[in-house]
Amino acid sequence: MTFSPAPGVRGVKICGLTEEAGFDACVTHGADWVGFVFFERSPRYVTPAQARALSARHVGGPARVGLFVYPDDDTLARALDIVPLDVLQIYASFERATEVHARFGVPVWLSQPVSTGADLPTTRRAGVERLLIEPKPPTTATRPGGNAQQLDWSLMQGWAPPFPWMLAGGLNPDNVVEAVIVTGAPAVDVSSGVESAPGIKSPRAIADFIHKARSVTFSA
Numbered sequence: 001m002t003f004s005p006a007p008g009v010r011g012v013k014i015c016g017l018t019e020e021a022g023f024d025a026c027v028t029h030g031a032d033w034v035g036f037v038f039f040e041r042s043p044r045y046v047t048p049a050q051a052r053a054l055s056a057r058h059v060g061g062p063a064r065v066g067l068f069v070y071p072d073d074d075t076l077a078r079a080l081d082i083v084p085l086d087v088l089q090i091y092a093s094f095e096r097a098t099e100v101h102a103r104f105g106v107p108v109w110l111s112q113p114v115s116t117g118a119d120l121p122t123t124r125r126a127g128v129e130r131l132l133i134e135p136k137p138p139t140t141a142t143r144p145g146g147n148a149q150q151l152d153w154s155l156m157q158g159w160a161p162p163f164p165w166m167l168a169g170g171l172n173p174d175n176v177v178e179a180v181i182v183t184g185a186p187a188v189d190v191s192s193g194v195e196s197a198p199g200i201k202s203p204r205a206i207a208d209f210i211h212k213a214r215s216v217t218f219s220a
């Protein structure tokens with residue numbers, strides 16, 4: 001198991017760090033996790049060496065999450081050789097997530113694209129530590145996540161999550177309070193909603209988002 005926030009404290013992940021000011025803001029304002037996007041067609045793409053350089057700015061602090069889209073073993077092995085990652089967040093099937101966990105022994109988070117209640121998993125699967133519940137991208141999207149697209153939060157009402165989970169998709173400092181009240185999400189993930197331009201994080205928006213996400217308590 002990787003780091004989890006204390007009971008009653010909502011976890012916050014800031015995803016898609018590419019530059020020093022954004023990374024430093026995550027450290028300063030106490031994000032629980034930071035995400036590095038290893039997907040070349042993203043405006044937030046970083047190489048493993050760039051992620052290592054950012055990560056090395058601070059010892060400890062947020063857990064480092066690497067995002068991979070349908071990764072093969074070689075891609076994961078190369079990244080892990082270069083940058084210490086605490087979590088592998090993958091866009092792939094449950095079966096592949098289980099395989100990745102068995103092969104690398106690193107906690108694996110799986111993105112679960114959702115458009116209806118039927119997409120919400122109801123049974124636990126081995127090898128997956130956490131689910132990222134995010135909207136199914138439109139067919140025209142060039143990437144599976146990070147599209148500032150909001151999910152229908154009411155879908156989560158009455159859902160009994162079989163895993164620890166995190167809400168993602170279209171969150172920002174102005175809507176995160178409502179999002180956590182409606183969904184009861186124990187953790188939230190944001191990328192576009194704390195940016196001043198694609199791939200460039202706003203330190204002020206990061207501070208605001210973290211503060212607001214934690215302003216509503218929840219009981220696990």
Ligand SMILES: O=C(O)c1ccccc1NCC(=O)[C@H](O)[C@H](O)COP(=O)(O)O
Pocket residue numbers: 015016035037039042043044067069091134143144145146147148149168169170171189190191192193
């Ligand atoms: O951010 C990207 O460009 C990206 C590319 C490929 C796969 C995933 C990607 N992002 C995932 C995320 O950052 C999270 O899902 C995020 O919290 C939701 O994004 P956003 O709606 O932009 O907040």
